[in-house]
Amino acid sequence: MQCEFGILNDNWSDKSLRGCAWINHSSVNSLIRDVKPGLDYLFVIAHAGVEYCDIPLPEWRDRYKELIDLGADAVIGGHPHVPQGWEVYKDKPIFYSLGNFFFDVNSEKEYWNNGLSVMLRIDKHGKLAYQVINTVKVNDEIRIDTSKQIQDHNELICRKLGDHEEYMTEVNKLCLDLWPSFEHTMLRALNSERSTLNFKNLIKYILNIVKGRKVEYRYILNFLRCESARFVMVRAIKILSQVKI
Secondary structure (H helix, E strand, C coil): CCCCCCCCCCCCCCHHHCCCCCCCCHHHHHHHHHHHHHCCCCEEEEECCCCCCCCCCHHHHHHHHHHHHHCCCEEEEECCCCECCEEEECCEEEECCEECCCCCCCCCCCCCCEEEEEEEEECCCCCEEEEEEEEEEECCEEEECCCHHHHHHHHHHHHHHCCHHHHHHHHHHHHHHHHHHHHHHHHHHCCCCCCCCCHHHHHHHHHHHHHCCCCCHHHHHHHHHCHHHHHHHHHHHHHHCCCCC
16 A cells, blocks of 8 residues: 555566556656657556545646657546546547446446546557447446436536636535545544544544554655645645645
């Protein structure tokens, strides 16, 4: 768990510390600049975003646009487990999350079994075009989803991305909705869980002291390393404390 963001770090040569490539590592920008001149097209596959949320955070939108500015011809994101919409920036497509294609683990989360398949085409003039195909997993089979519900859902997300005021309202609400669970997770890892004062919770607290429950430092470290979690917490705290974002 400690290496979820860790291939590009000081210990990258240690095979026991392998993780996924960290899209915000300081070397990523220079890597793109260095390889771009020798390529006809450069596509970045990004692993980031808040799980189970329909829209990307502003910080990820800014980062993916920065990747386009650096030379990427398209950015295709994954990790949130649900589709997050797409937009075109400087004539280059950005897909914030393709959602799940085929995930063995079942979940009751809405749109858990829905995914986007993106087809990129380059014409004879070198112009890049794309096509999005909606998919859905049904009884361990992948099917093309032509339902109006998923089409309307994806169109709504893309429309929100194009309406700054509506988008930011949605983002702020999202962060405030997520804050209680994030706060609970951090406090629990710190062995300082905030609970309603009652007899049951008092007994639990005493038992934790008796058992010598320790602070879960690795869990906290991973939580703080995760930009998505940090972005959500900072935004929520700013809103709750009425600090200008």
